[in-house]
Amino acid sequence: MVVTNKSGSRGRPRRFDPDAAVATAQKLFHARGYDAVSVADVTDALGINPPSFYAAFGSKAGLYQRVLDHWTGTEAIPLADILRPDVAVADGLAAMLEEAARRYASDPAAGGCLVLEGTRCTDDGAREAARALNLGAEAFIRDYIAARHPGEADAVTDFVSTTMSGLSAKARSGHDLPRLLATARLAGGVLAQALPG
Amino acid sequence: MVVTNKSGSRGRPRRFDPDAAVATAQKLFHARGYDAVSVADVTDALGINPPSFYAAFGSKAGLYQRVLDHWTGTEAIPLADILRPDVAVADGLAAMLEEAARRYASDPAAGGCLVLEGTRCTDDGAREAARALNLGAEAFIRDYIAARHPGEADAVTDFVSTTMSGLSAKARSGHDLPRLLATARLAGGVLAQALPG
DNA sequence: ATTTATTTGTAACGACCATTACAAAATACC
DNA sequence: GGTATTTTGTAATGGTCGTTACAAATAAAT
Structure with a gap:
């Protein structure tokens, strides 16, 4: 069991871990800054396609919000x-x-x-x-x-x-x-x- | 004589003053930062079209270089x-x-x-x-x-x-x-x- | 008056941006 | 097995970016 579904949900399982994705995005944003990181940069780094990204995070700013939340709990x-x-x-x-x-x-x-x-x-x-x-x-x-x-x-x-x-x-x-x-x-x-x- | 030609040059005279353009661009760059100012912003502010801009300054970075030069002599x-x-x-x-x-x-x-x-x-x-x-x-x-x-x-x-x-x-x-x-x-x-x- | 040189306005260029339509694929529930 | 549900991959959307091709316009020089 490599990939697990979100418990209680039907449908195709997602092939990536959102938390790990946030950590990866945090590195990108920290290294290059919000403006210089494109959604394509993030999806490439995660090995996913834009629809998967938007289904999980809503928008680039939405991902950034989650990065900030994760950051306050770890590296702040x-x-x-x-x-x-x-x-x-x-x-x-x-x-x-x-x-x-x-x-x-x-x-x-x-x-x-x-x-x-x-x-x-x-x-x-x-x-x-x-x-x-x-x-x-x-x-x-x-x-x-x-x-x-x-x-x-x-x-x-x-x-x-x-x-x-x-x-x-x-x-x-x-x-x-x-x-x-x-x-x-x-x-x-x-x-x-x-x-x- | 509202507009003067660059002395000794033939051809159609330019309809704007490059030095005044640099001063206008300086205000834009200072107010919003280099990245947030587009070439379209500059040409709109100057009332000129892109070819006139590129004939005078070569590129956006070229204009910025002239802005920096002007700045060191005035507001630095x-x-x-x-x-x-x-x-x-x-x-x-x-x-x-x-x-x-x-x-x-x-x-x-x-x-x-x-x-x-x-x-x-x-x-x-x-x-x-x-x-x-x-x-x-x-x-x-x-x-x-x-x-x-x-x-x-x-x-x-x-x-x-x-x-x-x-x-x-x-x-x-x-x-x-x-x-x-x-x-x-x-x-x-x-x-x-x-x-x- | 013709030639030569320069700037003009119009209209595009290709590249990249964030974002999404759509249908096939893959799972859970009944 | 059939159906509902969710994610997938492909391929586009409209927008903006910096930059430029091109021909008409306008001046000086001959």
């Missing part, structure tokens, strides 16, 4: 684990920046953050989906800062999110782990200065 | 004026970051840096042209730092260029002047610390 930076109440806010944010540097440089074939790069694509639906995810992460960061430094929360959130956007851009343009890490640590120095205590 | 950040030998390196770099924030937010319709955003397009030729321009600017910054802080030149150049990439991305995603300026000033704060003296 675990903010809740890093921004802990038992470490100084500046230390937590610095750790987050360093973790971002590590992840953005981890796959030389990819480069940068899937979500941050997705916020720059030309498709309205895909862009807003990535944007929403990013806004949620920024809100989490802002709340974390505001709990102990309410007066600095907005400005410091802007600073760290700007730095992460820059790190993602530089990762995509070829900066390797040591360079990204050094940049993240310099940025981290701002935080100890802006958030005393 | 005047690094040589800001990174002066008579101010502390940290102060010069901080002023550069603030100037970047101002320029990236100056045109709400546009957003971000024409060159930095150009380094992210999907056309190979256009991307490499923007990249080359950006690499030149980074080399200038690196030389400026290295003259007085050779040991920190590479890392600090990476930091400021990463910050500028982040500022450009955030400008494009809606951050206004006060937010960008506050971020630039936070980033500038680390320079005095990293470059003592």
Whole structure:
């Protein structure tokens, strides 16, 4: 039994695993960006034909939405684990920046953050989906800062999110782990200065 | 005499001014990015037809090259004026970051840096042209730092260029002047610390 | 006035895009 | 076995992309 039907469904069985397809698509989107990946690229990589693709995912943006969902559960930076109440806010944010540097440089074939790069694509639906995810992460960061430094929360959130956007851009343009890490640590120095205590 | 011929040339006179066309194209590219601007968009904006466009500029990438050339002479950040030998390196770099924030937010319709955003397009030729321009600017910054802080030149150049990439991305995603300026000033704060003296 | 050179407008080119019509194939249910 | 249901492969859809062939139009040079 190599291929299994979706339980309780009649008809011809599908010859590919949608979850594996999402993982494959995630690699493509991460490596080349949403705009530069065509539906033909995806169907070729999966060894399927367009009708199978559209039956499973509805549209290219629909697949991207599922990629984003899968990504939050697997490769997203675990903010809740890093921004802990038992470490100084500046230390937590610095750790987050360093973790971002590590992840953005981890796959030389990819480069940068899937979500941050997705916020720059030309498709309205895909862009807003990535944007929403990013806004949620920024809100989490802002709340974390505001709990102990309410007066600095907005400005410091802007600073760290700007730095992460820059790190993602530089990762995509070829900066390797040591360079990204050094940049993240310099940025981290701002935080100890802006958030005393 | 409304339209003048290029001096010394025979034939039908062209009905548009190439320099004005470059300025119009610059606005389009800056506002929407290279990929999102089609040749049809440009010819429509100029009121000309494709053959006139290709006779004047050769290709879409050729027009972009001329836009970049025009940009360096007009709207590019005047690094040589800001990174002066008579101010502390940290102060010069901080002023550069603030100037970047101002320029990236100056045109709400546009957003971000024409060159930095150009380094992210999907056309190979256009991307490499923007990249080359950006690499030149980074080399200038690196030389400026290295003259007085050779040991920190590479890392600090990476930091400021990463910050500028982040500022450009955030400008494009809606951050206004006060937010960008506050971020630039936070980033500038680390320079005095990293470059003592 | 004829020739030569250049730009014009019209109308296409082939390539690629995301997406789908349609009928044959393959399974589960009765 | 017959039927309902779902996915398959083939082949297209209309649209947009950057780019160009071609001939009429318009100017300068002879």
